[in-house]
Amino acid sequence: MKFTCEKAILVSAISIASRTVAQKSAIPALEGICVKAGMKLHLSGYNLETGITVSVPAEIDETGECIFPARLFFDIIRKLPDDMVNIQVDNGFKVSITCGISSFTIAAMSAEDYPELPDVEYENYIALPQSQLKAMISGTIFSVSENQARPIHTGCLFEVEDQAITMVAVDGYRLAMRSYTPEEPIGRTMKFVVPAAALKEVEKILSDSDEEVRFTLGSKHISFAMGDATLVCRLLEGEFLDWRRVVPSNNPIQLVANVSEITASIERVSLIISEKLKSPVRCTFGENKADFQTTTAIGTAHDICKVAGDGQELQIGFNCRYLLEALRAVPTEEVTLELSNSLSPIVMTPCEKKGTYSYMVLPVRLKAGE
Numbered sequence: 001m002k003f004t005c006e007k008a009i010l011v012s013a014i015s016i017a018s019r020t021v022a023q024k025s026a027i028p029a030l031e032g033i034c035v036k037a038g039m040k041l042h043l044s045g046y047n048l049e050t051g052i053t054v055s056v057p058a059e060i061d062e063t064g065e066c067i068f069p070a071r072l073f074f075d076i077i078r079k080l081p082d083d084m085v086n087i088q089v090d091n092g093f094k095v096s097i098t099c100g101i102s103s104f105t106i107a108a109m110s111a112e113d114y115p116e117l118p119d120v121e122y123e124n125y126i127a128l129p130q131s132q133l134k135a136m137i138s139g140t141i142f143s144v145s146e147n148q149a150r151p152i153h154t155g156c157l158f159e160v161e162d163q164a165i166t167m168v169a170v171d172g173y174r175l176a177m178r179s180y181t182p183e184e185p186i187g188r189t190m191k192f193v194v195p196a197a198a199l200k201e202v203e204k205i206l207s208d209s210d211e212e213v214r215f216t217l218g219s220k221h222i223s224f225a226m227g228d229a230t231l232v233c234r235l236l237e238g239e240f241l242d243w244r245r246v247v248p249s250n251n252p253i254q255l256v257a258n259v260s261e262i263t264a265s266i267e268r269v270s271l272i273i274s275e276k277l278k279s280p281v282r283c284t285f286g287e288n289k290a291d292f293q294t295t296t297a298i299g300t301a302h303d304i305c306k307v308a309g310d311g312q313e314l315q316i317g318f319n320c321r322y323l324l325e326a327l328r329a330v331p332t333e334e335v336t337l338e339l340s341n342s343l344s345p346i347v348m349t350p351c352e353k354k355g356t357y358s359y360m361v362l363p364v365r366l367k368a369g370e
Contacts, residue, residue: 001064001089021045032067050233051117067109120218134206144196145171152238175360198233251338255309265305280364285311317366326359
């Protein structure tokens with residue numbers, strides 16, 4: 001195998017492909033990056049759950065395929081001068097890397113033991129702007145469960161309908177939902193759950209542009225094609241929570257708040273809360289104001305934020321971090337706070353365009369003095 005590639009392009013490709021390289025594996029080949037020189041240069045990382053393949057332009061003099069040590073390969077290439085990188089692999093898998101006045105010789109491995117990445121048919125893909133999928137992932141993934149007792153909830157649910165694509169994450173204490181309405185009807189329906197670990201990698205690769213990302217559903221896997229990179233991962237199996245049934249509707253108390261103002265108010269109150277000094281924030285929703293208080297061993301904190309509407313002096317407690325993470329994910333300047341009583345969750349929805357997002361946080365029982 002022999003090829004020449006621009007250093008910056010190669011560094012970027014190795015960086016992306018190495019994200020799914022296995023750290024430790026019974027198959028040594030999976031601890032490296034599979035490099036294949038054909039019509040283009042393809043670099044792959046795979047850990048048997050998630051795989052990424054990046055295709056980059058290169059001048060291919062001799063085709064071939066082998067496995068490079070991931071960390072060493074990346075470190076060498078990124079330290080090379082900004083020039084064209086020449087790589088040659090002989091029949092004994094000895095790798096010669098030259099760039100300008102720099103040269104290295106390292107050992108590679110045969111690609112014979114490298115498993116094939118799952119093949120997903122690309123005919124029935126669904127396309128949407130990269131910026132939209134990135135916003136949907138970042139706006140839900142923080143609510144994914146880390147409890148391995150319910151593996152299905154360690155991923156995000158995708159619901160594809162004719163008029164909308166909806167993503168949902170739950171962890172037993174909160175729920176996050178984001179929805180996107182495409183310009184053209186999708187023409188089919190599907191439902192599947194993607195592991196959070198894979199979605200985090202997708203989010204890193206996605207740009208904030210309107211460039212297209214295509215996802216294709218297979219029988220047990222899903223692929224995301226983003227520019228020159230394609231990620232394939234195994235779907236989670238099981239019964240996801242019927243989230244529409246658990247989100248309360250027709251809440252009698254509805255308040256409108258400025259997102260940045262109420263976030264800043266709760267952030268100030270949270271300054272005396274830590275992992276060691278956990279304490280709920282006591283929220284009192286009155287007429288056109290929200291009163292936030294908390295007490296820990298450090299001391300007490302109190303803040304007031306203006307809201308529109310009458311909260312009927314409802315007192316309710318929340319985990320401060322959960323409340324803040326939901327507010328920080330709200331994509332609008334104003335948000336509707338829907339409440340019922342001190343034992344029912346708070347639901348955050350848009351003031352307009354209902355259904356584009358929804359965040360629910362369960363309350364914490366308040367004790368006297370908190």
